[in-house]
Amino acid sequence: MRGTRVEIRTAALAHNAGRARRLAGDAELFAMVKANGYGHGLLTAAQAMAPAVEGFGVAVMEEAVALRDSGIAGPILVAEGFFDADELEHARRRSLEVVVHSLWQVQLLLAKPAPTRIWLKLNTGMNRLGLRPEWALQAAEQLAAAGMKPLGIMSHFACADDATDSVSEKQLLLAAEVAQRLQLPLSTANSAALIRYPHARGQRVRPGIMLYGSSPFDWQSASELDLQVSHRFSARLIAINEIQPGESVGYGATWTAARAGRVGVVAVGYGDGYPRHAPSGTPVAVNGQPTILVGRVSMDMLTIDLNGIDAQVGDEVELWGDAVAVDAVAKACGTISYELFCQITARPARIVV
Template sequence: MRDTWLTLNPHALTQNLAVLRAHHPQSKLLAMVKADAYGHGVAQVAPLLATQVDAFGVAFLEEALALRAQGINTPIAVLEGVFTAAELAAARTAQLSLAVHSPEQVALLQAAPAGEPLTVWLKLNTGMNRLGFRPADALKVWHQLHRLPLVNSIHVMTHFARADELTCPQTELQWGRFCAVRDAIALAQREPVITSVANSAAILAWPQTQTEWMRPGIALYGSSPFADQCAEHFGLQAVMTLHSRIIAVHELSAGDEVGYGATWVADAATRIAVVAIGYGDGYPRHARNGTPVLVNGHRCALVGRVSMDMITVDLGAVAAKPSDEVVLWGEGLPADEVAQAAGTISYELFCRLTPRVRRVPPSLSSPSHV
């Protein structure tokens, strides 16, 4: 049986939550579980987090409804909002809060029938230039929303474009623009505004952005949002470990070529392990020669081009045989390091994993080879 699987460490998840709360101790925590909990498996992650966080954040309605169908009663914010009357009705029934980032979404709320009111997140475009109202229009939109019986509370949010670049002035500029709108709305409603701005990078490196809500993503799962700072520097621990097994071992002589296109040639006699994972499982096809892999706890190097179902690893002096375990990233091998070697980011490593990778429930240990 081909054996490629993913395990989750719930203790690491709790540790990462503690790290994030220590950075923004006055903030509530909106845990981002979009994209199947960043590839970790929302069916496994959401129950682990449900009693430890204040709310969940998802990208779109179907992700929120899947959580409700799973029995999750924690508050949920839909950060792209909804786009049709049917979606709005479903969101109200499921008691979701919704981002509002466009005139069309304001009109949708204005046309909605009376009934269950909801909380909206007025999204500002302070410099990301992706979603949101420009600061000059924000107060007008707030007044439009404030007049609607359907809206029982208006929170305000924005998203930083370059918070992972610690010397870049963009974050301070966005923060200043956001604060100006926040203060204008607070004056209009004669009470403080509930806000959210801090993503993982801002939580860890921009303390001035602490507001009522933080919304961590990648840091929650134990990876660093910064290219030049490792997760361990912040006390973050890997939640996901991706495992596979050796299915063959070959002796090579100097000059032997490996894989499609012969992108690696042995410069001395060595042993090559063939591992049962490839880009069909979500392992990055563009991973370069030398990308680290753990074989029986020892670091080895990926060699040759990644295939759909297999990779090849130079064992060197490491003792290994078919059925031995291999770790592609996770415990003992940071995903950030693998991502850097593969020319990508850990977000993509996690999110690209396919259904071929077996998800092991967090309460179980790694399966034995069958």
């Protein structure tokens, strides 16, 4: 058995959801489970967190339909709403909550008025999805006149995870003003805002990454935030090579040994979703002992420094999880844990515990 695997820990997901539940206070807690539950498995994640949450958030209709048809009966918010009239019908039939972010969606709704669960999305400065406030006010009026009064107003923060964030406060003020004028509930908070800005909770919060045991901040670790590891990626050593000073390792000969030593070959590569751009120096652990990646990651293998490490062929190497924080790997790779979780391929075994 190759032994390359991702372990998904449902108890950790439940713990992290409980943590978000406490931070949410009186607000509704909607757990974001888009992109296959941030790579944890859509239904696995949803079922593990269900006792702590009031609803789930996904990005697209296929995810919402999959959740609903798997027996998730409660509220499901579709963050990109419907893409066409067909999808609007799916949403209506399954009582899904659709985010309306553009005027073309308002036109589709008005073309065929019918009861629809709508959250109106405001652009408050991220300039990605959302209606500008004056358009949102007008859309809300038109929808209400056609019997489709929105359930609430939502917006998304651009910089809530930045140490020097000076944007969220302005975004919040703008969103709160529109919600106040329309007398509608407000939802703005992602994980970073939920943890950091209690006054931004509004009536509904929508955390994602914190539920999966990763910190939204680079100045505070997941364990400092009392979040538990829910995703552990590991593989086995399949060869150990003696190497002489001046010899290099792997494609492109990007790493050269400064001294004699041992290099371990690990049965995992970008074909499993380990990032190819992970540089030499990226942390890994062998039997709990910290060491580093050396040389270029290939499709099915990567190589690690075994100097001073007690290791045999067949031993387990942790790519991220308990001994190696996913956030540390993400930082070394110049990315974020979200991407590492999402890009695991179908090849590694997936073990749900």
